[in-house]
Structure formats: C-alpha cells, structure tokens
Amino acid sequence: MYPTSAINRRAQVPKTTGAGTAGEPLALPNPQVQELEDELKVTRMGTLHALTMMLDIKDVKTGRHATRVAEWAVRVAERMGLDDEELRDLEIASILHDIGKVGIPDAILLKPGRLTDSEMRLVKRHPEFGWAMLRSIPGFERVSLQVLHHHERFDGGGYPSGLAGEAIPLGARIVAVVDTFDAMMSNRPYRRGLGVSEILDRLEPEQDAQFDGEILRLFLDIAGEHVGEVGQIRGPSL
Numbered sequence: 001m002y003p004t005s006a007i008n009r010r011a012q013v014p015k016t017t018g019a020g021t022a023g024e025p026l027a028l029p030n031p032q033v034q035e036l037e038d039e040l041k042v043t044r045m046g047t048l049h050a051l052t053m054m055l056d057i058k059d060v061k062t063g064r065h066a067t068r069v070a071e072w073a074v075r076v077a078e079r080m081g082l083d084d085e086e087l088r089d090l091e092i093a094s095i096l097h098d099i100g101k102v103g104i105p106d107a108i109l110l111k112p113g114r115l116t117d118s119e120m121r122l123v124k125r126h127p128e129f130g131w132a133m134l135r136s137i138p139g140f141e142r143v144s145l146q147v148l149h150h151h152e153r154f155d156g157g158g159y160p161s162g163l164a165g166e167a168i169p170l171g172a173r174i175v176a177v178v179d180t181f182d183a184m185m186s187n188r189p190y191r192r193g194l195g196v197s198e199i200l201d202r203l204e205p206e207q208d209a210q211f212d213g214e215i216l217r218l219f220l221d222i223a224g225e226h227v228g229e230v231g232q233i234r235g236p237s238l
C-alpha cells in the first residue's frame with residue numbers, strides 16, 4: 001500500500017539532470033554515494049513497513065485512517081510546493097502520527113463510553129510516546145518532531161508543548177488539519193461519519209484557532225476536489 005499514490009505519481013516523473021546547458025558542468029552521480037542513499041532508502045522503507053504492520057496488528061482502523069491522512073497530507077504539501085525530501089518525511093509522519101497509541105491499553109483505546117480524566121490524560125500522551133519511539137531511528141529525526149506536535153493548536157492551546165503559530169513544525173500543522181477531517185468522516189461505534197459539506201462548515205471557523213488558516217483554506221479547496229477518490233482508500237490490510 002505504501003508509499004501513497006501521490007508519491008507514486010511523482011516517482012513516475014522522470015528527473016532531469018540539469019546537464020546539457022551551455023557552460024554547465026555535467027553532474028554525474030557518485031556511485032558510492034548513490035549506493036549509500038539506496039541502502040538508506042531500503043532501510044527506511046523496511047522500518048516504515050515494520051512499524052505500519054505493528055499499527056495494523058494493533059488496530060486495523062488506525063492503519064487505514066493513517067493511510068488516508070498521508071494521502072491528504074501529501075496532496076496539500078504538493079500544492080504548497082514542498083520539496084521531495086519534505087514530502088517524504090511528511091508522508092512517513094502522516095502514516096505514523098498515532099503510532100504512540102500502541103502504548104495505550106486497548107481497554108482505554110477501544111472503550112465505547114466516555115473516558116475518565118486520568119484515561120484521557122494517558123491518551124493525550126500518545127504524541128510523546130510516538131516521538132520517543134521514532135526519534136532515535138536514523139533519518140526519522142524530523143518525522144519524530146512532526147509526530148510529537150500533531151495535536152498542537154495554532155493558537156497555542158494544544159498539547160503536548162502548547163506551541164503556537166509557525167513554532168509548530170509545518171508537517172505537524174498539515175497533519176493536524178487532515179487528521180481531524182478524516183476522523184470526522186470516519187464512522188465510530190457511537191456515531192456515523194459526517195458528510196463532507198458539514199465537516200467543511202465545522203472546520204472553517206477554526207482558521208488560525210485550531211488550525212493554520214493558510215493550510216486549512218488550501219485543504220478546503222483540495223478536499224472538495226478529491227474526497228471521492230481519497231475517501232475510497234481502504235488502507236493496508238494484513
């Protein structure tokens with residue numbers, strides 16, 4: 001299932017070398033550097049695969065939700081003009097944003113009723129748990145920070161750090177928007193998912209409150225265009 005179809009689309013675009021322009025040196029790839037980069041890529045994809053399998057085993061719905069969040073996030077980021085490396089990190093962070101929930105007991109995570117205050121406090125620690133899991137993996141440094149801050153609010157009222165505005169990593173601000181949208185669309189044991197227009201109406205007043213207004217406005221445009229396609233994603237399965 002991974003990477004997202006957005007990443008696959010970009011991978012199909014042949015890259016230009018920049019060579020051939022008059023007076024410009026021919027940039028030949030160093031075979032050893034290329035080999036190391038390829039090895040790192042394989043290691044990164046293997047790590048990502050192992051972690052997403054763990055997400056699936058823990059709760060399939062979380063894995064499917066994560067796949068749609070990644071698809072939305074990459075589409076927003078592409079529209080914002082982020083470079084390939086930033087897109088790659090954002091895609092991984094989107095897939096793994098709730099991985100810290102493996103540290104929350106099922107009795108709490110799947111509890112049908114209302115959570116107690118202490119249960120809620122524990123659930124709210126999942127960004128920290130995710131960061132702690134990912135931060136020491138080579139190549140996941142930026143990803144781990146995006147995971148850590150995906151529940152911050154643009155106005156500073158979120159958690160775990162209470163960061164505000166652009167102090168919140170850009171990737172985390174994107175995930176915050178698309179994660180909320182997809183969660184509202186999804187069916188829950190206690191309610192049916194909301195319709196797109198109702199969700200968009202509810203999100204709009206959150207510009208520069210819960211969410212970065214620029215990202216939210218961009219997403220509202222994209223969501224209207226692509227909801228049929230992304231909504232069909234059923235995500236990875238075992």
Ligand SMILES: [Fe+2]
Pocket residue numbers: 097098126150151
């Ligand atoms: Fe989360």
